[in-house]
Amino acid sequence: MLALPNYSLLLVMACFWLVFLLVSTQLVGPLGRLLEEREGRIETARRSHERARTDLTEAMARCDRDVASAAAEAQKDRAALRAAGEAARRAHLDQARTQVQARLASLGVELDDASRAARAVLRERGAELARELASRLAGRSLA
Numbered sequence: 001m002l003a004l005p006n007y008s009l010l011l012v013m014a015c016f017w018l019v020f021l022l023v024s025t026q027l028v029g030p031l032g033r034l035l036e037e038r039e040g041r042i043e044t045a046r047r048s049h050e051r052a053r054t055d056l057t058e059a060m061a062r063c064d065r066d067v068a069s070a071a072a073e074a075q076k077d078r079a080a081l082r083a084a085g086e087a088a089r090r091a092h093l094d095q096a097r098t099q100v101q102a103r104l105a106s107l108g109v110e111l112d113d114a115s116r117a118a119r120a121v122l123r124e125r126g127a128e129l130a131r132e133l134a135s136r137l138a139g140r141s142l143a
Contacts, residue, residue: 122129135141
C-alpha cells in the first residue's frame with residue numbers, strides 16, 4: 001500500500017511563512033519605522049542642540065566683548081571725571097589762595113595804618129603822658 005505523503009512539513013512551512021509575514025508586517029515594520037522616526041528626532045534634537053550651543057557661545061563672546069568695551073569706556077569716563085575734579089579742586093585752591101593773600105595784604109595795610117596812627121597818637125600824647133607819669137611819681141601836679 002501506498003502511504004500518503006506527509007503534509008505536515010508543508011503545513012509547518014505554511015505556518016512559518018504566515019507567522020513570518022504577520023510578524024514582519026505587523027511588528028517589525030512598525031517598530032522599524034518607529035525606530036527610524038526616533039532616530040530622526042534624535043538627530044534633529046542633536047542638530048538643534050549644537051545650533052543652540054553655538055548661538056550661546058557666540059552670545060557669550062558678544063556679551064564679553066560688550067562688557068569689556070563698557071569697562072574700557074567707564075575707565076575713560078572715570079579718568080576724565082577724575083581729571084576734571086582735580087582741575088576744579090586746583091582752581092578752588094588757587095582762588096582761595098588768591099583771596100587769602102589779598103585778605104592778608106589788606107590786613108597788613110590795616111595793621112600798618114593802625115601802627116602809624118598809634119605812633120602818631122603816642123607822639124602827640126607822649127609829652128602829656130610823661131608829665132602825668134612824673135606828677136604821679138612826684139606825688140604832686142607838675143605844670
